[in-house]
Amino acid sequence: MLTLTRRYRFSAVHVLARSDWTDAMNRETYGKCANPAGHGHNYAIEVSLRGAVEPESGMLAPLEEIDRAVQARVLDRVHHRHLNRDLPEFERVVPTAENIARFVWRALVDALPKGALHRVRVVETPKNSAAYCGEPEDR
Amino acid sequence: MLELTRKMDFSASHRLWRGDWSEERNRSVYGSAAGERVFGHNYSLEVTLAGELDPETGMLIDLSELKQIIEREVGERFDHRNLNEDTPFFRDRAPTAENLASSIFDLLDAALPGELLKRVRLAPTEDLWVEVSR
Numbered sequence: 701m702l703t704l705t706r707r708y709r710f711s712a713v714h715v716l717a718r719s720d721w722t723d724a725m726n727r728e729t730y731g732k733c734a735n736p737a738g739h740g741h742n743y744a745i746e747v748s749l750r751g752a753v754e755p756e757s758g759m760l761a762p763l764e765e766i767d768r769a770v771q772a773r774v775l776d777r778v779h780h781r782h783l784n785r786d787l788p789e790f791e792r793v794v795p796t797a798e799n800i801a802r803f804v805w806r807a808l809v810d811a812l813p814k815g816a817l818h819r820v821r822v823v824e825t826p827k828n829s830a831a832y833c834g835e836p837e838d839r
Numbered sequence: 840m841l842e843l844t845r846k847m848d849f850s851a852s853h854r855l856w857r858g859d860w861s862e863e864r865n866r867s868v869y870g871s872a873a874g875e876r877v878f879g880h881n882y883s884l885e886v887t888l889a890g891e892l893d894p895e896t897g898m899l900i901d902l903s904e905l906k907q908i909i910e911r912e913v914g915e916r917f918d919h920r921n922l923n924e925d926t927p928f929f930r931d932r933a934p935t936a937e938n939l940a941s942s943i944f945d946l947l948d949a950a951l952p953g954e955l956l957k958r959v960r961l962a963p964t965e966d967l968w969v970e971v972s973r
Binding site for chain 2: 701702703704705706707708753755757758759760762763764
């Protein structure tokens with residue numbers, strides 16, 4: 701059993717706030733990340749696939765296919781965007797690193813062979829990261 | 840149970856090309872990495888052992904012994920070599936990161952006592968890595 705991980709980078713703006721909460725509640729829960737003006741990060745996402753090596757090619761999965769899926773389904777949608785305003789997925793979901801990891805998982809799981817996606821890790825800053833391995837409903 | 844990881848770096852060249860395949864098939868499988876031309880990587884390798892501590896020494900393994908084993912099994916075989924031409928491992932299979940990591944796991948597993956080897960992590964670039972576990 702082998703795991704292959706590929707790292708991608710993007711930059712985006714987000715605000716950690718719920719529209720159905722008051723500013724005070726958002727400020728109390730999310731601290732300075734709740735600033736309505738928004739703030740940005742240089743994100744890294746690590747996409748891990750697990751499986752057996754295909755003996756003919758010696759590869760777990762064709763890298764360029766993974767790159768294309770991540771580019772079209774994730775990077776093209778998030779790079780240099782305001783996650784809260786530009787993505788319907790974050791209209792009612794706060795774009796925390798945890799929720800971005802789940803968003804990336806859901807964007808990729810159907811584009812890859814069934815059962816191949818193993819983990820998505822979102823690195824928001826060198827000190828913060830979140831990983832999602834897929835709940836049963838997301839597999 | 841405790842884990843210990845040792846890192847080493849080596850540089851090697853390879854080409855992703857199967858001589859028994861057509862050019863079209865090589866290109867469709869290996870994409871832009873396919874070709875008769877050789878290219879190189881600075882590989883970064885992390886070797887992780889897992890086991891019980893020796894109560895007398897407080898060590899999982901003598902680090903200098905581990906360093907020697909990694910140097911002998913990996914460094915001497917692969918560092919500054921052409922993986923296709925200078926090693927016997929990739930005569931009939933391509934030296935992809937997956938195949939190289941699997942070969943390194945098998946070589947180290949055979950050289951280390953018992954089932955001490957837990958995982959190897961091989962990174963051909965900063966943004967790509969492969970892990971092989973027991």
